Amino acid sequence: MRLPVFYFRILEVIALTNNILFVDHLEKYFFTYQGIVKAVDGISFFIKEGETFGLVGESGSGKSTVAYTVVGMYRPTKGKIIYKGDKDISQDSRKRPLAIKKEIQIVYQDPGTSLNPSMTIKDILELPLKVHNISKNHEDRIKKVKELLEMVQLPVSYTYKYPSMIGGGEKQMVAIARALATNPSFVLLDEPTSALDVSVQAKLINMLIQFQKKFKLSYLFITHDLSLMRNVASRVAIMYLGKLCEIAPSSEFFKNPLHPYTQMLLSSIPVISDEEEALKPKKIISKGEIPSPVNIPPGCSFHFRCHKKMDICSCEDPIITEVNEGHTVRCHLYTK
Amino acid sequence: AERPFRTNWSWPTYIDPAVGSDFSSSTALVNLYDTLFYPDIKGDPQPHIAESWEVSADGLVWTIHLRQGIKFHDGTELTAEDVKFSMDRLITIGEGYAYLFKVIKSTEVLDKYTVVFHLNHPFGPFEAVMYRFYILNKDLVMANIERPGPYGDMGDYGKQYLLTHDAGSGPYMVKAFPLEEYLLMTIHPNYWIPIDPNAPDEYKMIGTCEPVTVRTAMSRRELEIADRWQPVEALDALEKINGIKIGEFDSGLSYYYMVNTKKPPTDDIHFRKAMAWALDYKTVINKVFPGSIQSRGPVNQSLPGADPTIFQYQRNLDKAMAELKQSKYYNQLDEYPVVVAFPSVPADNEKMALLFMSNMADIGIKVETLKVPWASIIEIMASEETSSHVAGVSVAPHYPEAGSLLESRYKSDSVATWEQNEWLLDSKFDAMIEDALKTVNREERFVKYSKTQQYIMDLCPTLFIFDMMAKHPYQVGYIDWPAARGEVIPVMGYNLAGRFIKVYPDKRAELLK
């Protein structure tokens, strides 16, 4: 059995630096009537304290599953999740200690479904305060709720409104306020803006960046919008069919995309200015669709959409290789 | 069919002589089977299959000479063997009317046309009981036995077969019997007594008593004689229809409020008498069951052996109060509500119960009703604890004589059945009635009946309410029904013997125009 180079490097990194999260060979399979869905299929990455780690991928690639597993909604099928270097949190949320639950929070993709439609904003924001004993009494809680609302720049008069009465962007603000209510140190953002307008998105992202500085937060930022990723993440990982194709620091990533899939993604982005146009790899035409994770193609799962396909690709799965400092890629092109 | 005759009854109906014993079954059996004797309109026995008979001096041996040449529906001849077989079968199975034949020790075939019954003890009403003994075709039954069955060698004794088929020699024979729907019989073309040409050639018993349905069917001339349980208002309405009349005759049925003599407060005779004085008999016979007559003692007045001189209570609140004051429950009336149980059909029972309730309220007795399906009445009367203070039930004699009612109503062995709620358990009474029944001489027997009736009256175990008039709406316009003309045979079922009824299809057609 070959252990990927990456694995040893990671161990080193753990020993040396302050990682808020270390995900090691995480697998999450779903057993459905159609077959086994390998939603997450052995991925490893780490997130440094205070950084924004971006996770990009097409729909169905398993991004949310990673987030849900980290936050404890799912129990990993295999693999480890280590929080703050020493706390193994690979169990599911029921067994997870409250203290950890308080530390890790999540903001969901769809603001519509992540807020209980029959509860007022106050009820929603109160819950984490109650559960984690953050405020002592009712009065205190209401005060805190109002503070939270102010923090996300929502009018205090929203306290007693129902989610259905406010707009999508505002709902997402409430969701963020709820996530921040427990003073977490690590927040998972699962496509927090994909359902919103660009103008609202801008506001929200700016606010998130501000909070990150203010509360020393680390983010796992999931999106499929590469342009957005470019502006928020310090390191970016590309996911395809449950596997990571490429991990790189964000500037390096956009200047020098290695994996053919990354190149295809980049070339597909619609942009509005010529400078941006210049950054896109030319002459790569996107083709095909992401296949169903039930029957993942053999070999490299990307091979039949790949414009640089080689013979080996259809039979052997490439392993992760570090090409540059901190820039790893999973492609046969780079494993000579 | 040219002359269909249709009547309606409630279910279930059993056409097996060893199983059926209720109204509808009796009616069906009368039409399908022959008996040794046949009752006349006085209830007295006339020769039928039995051509002649004699009884030994000690009253223990009855010798019957059968009529010759009588054919069953399948053409085989009726012989003494069939009689013996039928009796053995009835007694072995033990259901239906079998209880009437407990006195029979054995049956003996003397020759092809002579049969002898040996009794355990002398039994006065022997001939009357024999109206319920139907003669089966032995060969046919034996050919249709299903084995194994609960009766050993005899398998099921032909019970399954006889559920839907007949094995008789009667004037009608079964043609179709879809369960719970109807029983269709056609005339026996070679019946040994010539049948009037106007008698119905098809006889149908329909299984419903729903007033609306009956009403519509009557008005559409799809029903010739309706059941007797139609409520007063329905009768009124039916009578208004052209060509329909209510045929009224004493049914032999009496309506009792059977009072539990073992349960407080009705265990107190004064309490019972107070109730008897307080009840408004006039309203009952005028308004609740109009046309019926107030009962005179425990025996229906139409029955041979009933004593016409027995005392009758009338509503008298003073006397009622006087009796009530003597009762030990007088000061605690509220703590002792009287529960009156009655079956939910017929509907008029409820009127009776509410009248009772209101009458008793006049003297301060609290009454609660318990209206339940018939099955539940049987169930609650089955034990002393569950039985109610009062049960409103009507009872018919099993054979046309006072002794039948007296025995079934008050003898100790009838407690826990629906025929006795009194829980009388009086050994003196038991001896009296047994003695009376063993008396073969009719006159002597009737004197003893009188005494027994008087004895019961003194105990006041029952509110004797009324003797019921059977009220059958019928198509006077196109049928001739002897019972409605007053030619009433006082034995259950016999008044609907098809061969005496005449149907005139042309008159029907006219009415339908």
Next chain:
Amino acid sequence: MTKPLLEIKNLHVWFKVFGGILRVLDGVNFTVMSEEKVGLVGETGCGKTTTMKAIMRLLSMPPAIIPKGEILFKGKDILRMNRAELQQIRKEKISMIFQDPTAALNPVFTIGTQIQDAVRFSGKSGRKMKKDEIKARAMQVLKEVSLPDQERVLHNYPIQLSGGMRQRVCISMALVSASELIIGDEPETSLDVTIKDQILRLLKELVEKHNTSIILISHALGTVKNMTDKVYVMYAGTMVELAKTKDLFAHPLHPYSKGLLAAIPRLTGGGIGEGIDGHIPEYINPPKGCRFHPRCKQVMPMCKDKKPPLFKVSEKHEVACFLFQNFGGDCIDK
């Protein structure tokens, strides 16, 4: 490119709802030349879909009312057409592609049934097509949108196809019944980046091949930039700016357009603009004057009570903002 193909003049659409009347469209003016590719951008809820549905007369009329306005298709007012004429337009002139292909395909019929019906009722009325003719045509359009294995697709239900394939089917249905104008109502938003790219490229190819005009609605400006010649910017039921695509992206004039452009994250990095404060006004009680003024950073007193008309800033660049009233040029509105 002389006569306008479609011309919307001063269109008002209101909705009668519980709380009162939603005055959604407030004097929309909109022109499409033949063979022109027009973009329409704006935030969620600004009335893009409503405008397009009004063109096809797809608004269900009890809640919707059209109190004022004209929609001229080749000079003829669609709003006043009788049923047969309207049917004619729908059958062969204009068609629409919806935002969510899943919702736009009837889930209980096979793709074949739906396309073949679209084919059967398209084209010259009166001429009945034969069965195999219909099928052949259906296969042909499916091929045109580069769907592989058309035979199988015809027998599939929408649920059996992926999102991208469904959208291709929708496009093929639109192709069947539109020879002059295709309206694409955010045909790509619900799709993935790579597929989005494929679909848009396909659409562009087809439009160019068939010489059809297209109206492409989006709130993703990048898409519009690649696809169109001319762009309308819509805000809360009015057109606030119209320009050649290149001009707009180079020099947006209206504060709203500027804000919108600034809010778009760039691939070059460097952070994201601030976005525009506030949100789309409620339509029951929209702000008087310029509907954008409560959110506008450059608001002037006059914006609060007078609705700005479109000012012509240059040839082919008009903007509805009083900041530009002194640029001269004609005033189109009223």
Next chain:
Amino acid sequence: MGRTIKFIAKRLAFSVFVLVGLSILIFVIARVMPGNPARMALGARAPEWVVERLREEMHLNEPLYVQYYYWAKGALHGNFGISLVTRRSVANDIKAFFPASLELALYAGIFMGIIGIVLGTISGWYANTWVDNLVRIISYMGIVTPSFVFAIFFVLIFSYVLEILPTIGRLTPGVVPPPSVTGVITFDALITGRFDVFFDALKHLLLPAISLAMGPLSQEARITRASLVDNVQKDYIASERSCGIPERTIMFKYLLKPSLIPTITIYGLDFASILGNAFLVELIFNWPGLSRYGMNAMLQKDLNAITAVVLVLGLVFIIANIVVDLTVGYLDPRIGLGTERSSE
């Protein structure tokens, strides 16, 4: 196809479980009834030894689980014991009564389906007009009126006042029923070519079937209307319109089919419960049906009959549900082909 068979097999396996549970439930209910069923069956005057004999025959003296064992053993062989009331084997009784009930339910089902859907469609198509309001008022009346009230009024109006329809039974007296092939008279009549009998039977069916159908029919009309009104708003209708498909095709093809799905779901439930709820109507029309048989069995504590009738009704319910699920699955590929998700 294999998928469908698998589905049916799974459902059938599951329904066996439900039936076993149901049999236990109803068996216990029937046996905890107070009283002595044997005595009840034999009448007041039957001697004690006869009663005892019957009790033994029916294992009534054994503990409950032993009784159930005997019962289940019999039931597996299609022997549900002897009815205390009819004295026949319960299986035979059910064979006799079930076709009558089924016939009634079938015709009620036909009325229910056709009239309900037609009314609902009209109502939905003319939503918010006076036609719609009229239909809605009618359907409200249908829902709130008990079926026995309908039955009584129908008897009065059609047979008593107007004298155009018969009231009792399945055939006019004197009409010879066709040989029993299915037990359903109308079918038998058609099979044997006896059209006079067919029409006679149909006449008898009309009133009870309509009385039974009124409530469910109204329900269906309302649901159809609601889902039509709902679906008109859907994007796919707009999309089909934009393709120039004419209104009539849209209405009767593209709109109706998806809109019928909720109706069919309810329809199955209603159909199954018609069989069980029919007893009052069967009583009034003297219809020799299963549910009247069941009701009588309950009133007369006819243990075996109660258990068997409830089981049969349960079975019908289960089958109706399977049929509905299959139909819905067929009509709606989202369900038929859909993926069943499981979380882990």
Next chain:
Amino acid sequence: MQKKSLTQEELSRRWENIRRNWYKFSRNPLSITGLVMICIILFFTIFAPFVSPYPESAGKFINFYEASQPPSLNHLCGTDAFGRDILTRIFFGCRYSLIMGVTVLLLIVPVGVVLGLIAGYHRGSWLEIVIMRITDIFIAVPPLILALAVCSVLTPSIFNAMLAISIAWWPWYTRLVYGIASSLKEEFFVKSAEVTGANKMYILFREILLNCISPILTKMSLDMGWIILIGSSLSFVGLGAQPPTPDLGSMVADGSKYLPDQWWISVFPAFAIMLIVLSFNLFGDGIRDTLGVERG
């Protein structure tokens, strides 16, 4: 001081919500009709002893000399075969029907809902299997038949009839709530509460139950009608209330024997049943329209 103002704020919010819902509800004239009818029925039932012309008719009163009189000014709905005023008995009868409906709902809704919540939330576990399989068994029998079976075990009385209906009816609530709960369980707001660390009670009875309330309310108001109908069917076969209790179902059943000549005996009670059921149906539909759109 502070606290009070806070709760006041909350109160005013609540009040506003009620007003909003009321506004929506009142938009449909049919719902209002239903509500008004319910109010009228409630009025007549609560004050039956005072508003009915012959209150004694509801009890053991009989007067055969005034039996079966057609409607007249003295007896607006006529008298029955016992000489009792039918209008009075209808007023009191509605009382029993309503009591029956309310009692049954009170008995079954908590049980059914809690079971449904538990089963729905534990979808996939043995708890779900046990609860839902039992529910399936109960659901497989038509409610009327099951109620009849249970009723025939017990002595007929209004209370036992209620018990029987309850036994037959609870699984429908379990199934309703199960359906909602098992789909809500996958919703992000529930997941988020779980992940935050809320306990099971909170999730079941706040997060999930709150969202079931409007369907439950809707079903309750519609079921009110069904229960009354089933109750009347039970009375029709004599398994309901004991005489002389004025029970609408028995009144129709008994009266049907006197049709068509004494039509008023059964027609008016039947009409009363229809009215009650109708009013609850209208009201229920109104609730569905009001609460359904926003939350659904």
